[in-house]
Amino acid sequence: MKDKKEEFRQKAALLDEADPLKDFRAEFKTSSDLIYFDGNSLGMMPHKSEKAVRKLVSDEWGQRLIRGWNDSWWNMPQRVAARLASLLGASEDEIAVCDSTSVNLFKLVSASLARQKGRKKILSDNLNFPSDLYVIQGIVESLDDGHYLELAETKDGISIHDDELIKRIDENTALVVLTHVSFRSAFMYDMKKVTEWAHNKGALVIWDLSHAAGAVEINLDAAGADMAVGCTYKYLNGGPGSPAFLYVNRNVRNNIISPLWAWLGEKNPFEFSLDYRPGEGASRYMTGSPTIISMSTLEPSLDILLAAGMERLREKSLKLGRFLVEMYEEFLVPLEFRLGSPIDEDLRGSHISICHKEGFRICKALIDSESGRYEIIPDFRPPENIRIGLAPLYNTFFEVYELVNELERIISQGIFEQYDTTSESVT
Numbered sequence: 510m511k512d513k514k515e516e517f518r519q520k521a522a523l524l525d526e527a528d529p530l531k532d533f534r535a536e537f538k539t540s541s542d543l544i545y546f547d548g549n550s551l552g553m554m555p556h557k558s559e560k561a562v563r564k565l566v567s568d569e570w571g572q573r574l575i576r577g578w579n580d581s582w583w584n585m586p587q588r589v590a591a592r593l594a595s596l597l598g599a600s601e602d603e604i605a606v607c608d609s610t611s612v613n614l615f616k617l618v619s620a621s622l623a624r625q626k627g628r629k630k631i632l633s634d635n636l637n638f639p640s641d642l643y644v645i646q647g648i649v650e651s652l653d654d655g656h657y658l659e660l661a662e663t664k665d666g667i668s669i670h671d672d673e674l675i676k677r678i679d680e681n682t683a684l685v686v687l688t689h690v691s692f693r694s695a696f697m698y699d700m701k702k703v704t705e706w707a708h709n710k711g712a713l714v715i716w717d718l719s720h721a722a723g724a725v726e727i728n729l730d731a732a733g734a735d736m737a738v739g740c741t742y743k744y745l746n747g748g749p750g751s752p753a754f755l756y757v758n759r760n761v762r763n764n765i766i767s768p769l770w771a772w773l774g775e776k777n778p779f780e781f782s783l784d785y786r787p788g789e790g791a792s793r794y795m796t797g798s799p800t801i802i803s804m805s806t807l808e809p810s811l812d813i814l815l816a817a818g819m820e821r822l823r824e825k826s827l828k829l830g831r832f833l834v835e836m837y838e839e840f841l842v843p844l845e846f847r848l849g850s851p852i853d854e855d856l857r858g859s860h861i862s863i864c865h866k867e868g869f870r871i872c873k874a875l876i877d878s879e880s881g882r883y884e885i886i887p888d889f890r891p892p893e894n895i896r897i898g899l900a901p902l903y904n905t906f907f908e909v910y911e912l913v914n915e916l917e918r919i920i921s922q923g924i925f926e927q928y929d930t931t932s933e934s935v936t
């Protein structure tokens with residue numbers, strides 16, 4: 510066992526040494542006694558983002574006041590949209606940066622249903638993030654027009670089988686709303702394939718990219734995607750409260766109308782026209798004043814991702830995942846851990862769930878720096894999932910090695926028993 514461990518330690522060192530992205534870690538505020546595996550929930554802070562916020566508050570707001578809008582703020586949403594477009598395989602005018610993921614989903618679901626008259630089914634799945642389902646349930650309730658939400662069901666708690674989804678897409682289906690990479694298991698849909706199935710039956714598709722953007726390669730235009738939403742605080746490292754984005758394919762946008770008409774979505778807000786005229790492209794989905802302070806982190810953080818390149822990021826993410834699964838099989842399976850993510854890496858995003866009946870207390874022990882050499886931060890999703898977010902910009906193979914050692918120690922020495930099952934409100 511000891512020899513095997515040493516073999517993995519050496520392998521981690523070699524992989525880190527050969528990592529073409531290793532220098533990107535220095536772009537982030539890290540600490541030698543912290544191992545952070547929660548970039549799938551809140552990404553680490555880029556130094557350049559911290560600098561950008563400080564400059565914005567003290568130099569721009571503090572000194573330039575209202576002139577800041579013309580200096581650089583007014584076009585900030587477009588500048589961020591252009592970067593997201595490069596990352597997501599879209600054109601700049603197909604992306605708007607605004608509001609939260611939930612609000613953007615509300616706008617796109619409402620707009621789609623208005624266009625799909627006569628069709629009443631909205632299809633999703635029971636792996637979806639609950640807030641997305643709440644948004645749909647709320648719309649169904651307020652329309653009161655016979656719409657209903659149907660959920661494809663998982664058999665294994667990890668993935669949705671193709672047949673289960675395809676059999677439910679029919680001529681009554683207005684809309685398919687799916688999360689591209691599932692928040693709990695990281696199961697990933699084939700965007701192109703599902704979009705084709707939906708289009709064959711005349712349905713539109715909205716993708717939630719919250720756990721996919723910056724984590725996996727996405728080409729929205731090439732996949733023929735209709736619409737998408739997503740947040741920017743996970744793998745895009747925008748920080749707490751950074752605004753969400755939405756995508757509307759240019760082939761769809763003239764046929765669907767936002768239900769929320771507001772001045773930022775107007776063709777020329779400063780003409781103060783009394784009648785709304787939709788703006789160009791996806792900008793018509795913008796609503797109120799852009800959240801400039803929380804958006805200012807995004808230009809630098811997206812530039813880091815673009816410099817690394819999604820192809821290289823995905824390649825490293827898969828290598829980190831492979832290394833974790835190898836160590837899991839060797840050291841954690843005998844301790845009653847189970848994999849809560851697809852083993853097939855083509856069906857997986859960039860986090861891996863490792864399940865254990867004591868998952869919650871294990872997480873607490875990992876996070877408690879008194880218990881081990883490091884504070885190790887993953888997160889926990891009920892019932893038993895310890896989610897390990899593998900963020901290829903800053904996570905190392907050595908960190909994965911240390912995580913598995915720590916998981917092994919916490920179970921084999923009964924360390925988790927010192928922790929109770931009360932939870933904090935977040936993660």
Ligand SMILES: Cc1ncc(COP(=O)(O)O)c(C=O)c1O
Nearest residue numbers: 609610611638640688692719740
């Ligand atoms: C998949 C998914 N969709 C939607 C949301 C909600 O995002 P927001 O708080 O921006 O509305 C989250 C939040 O974590 C999420 O993970």
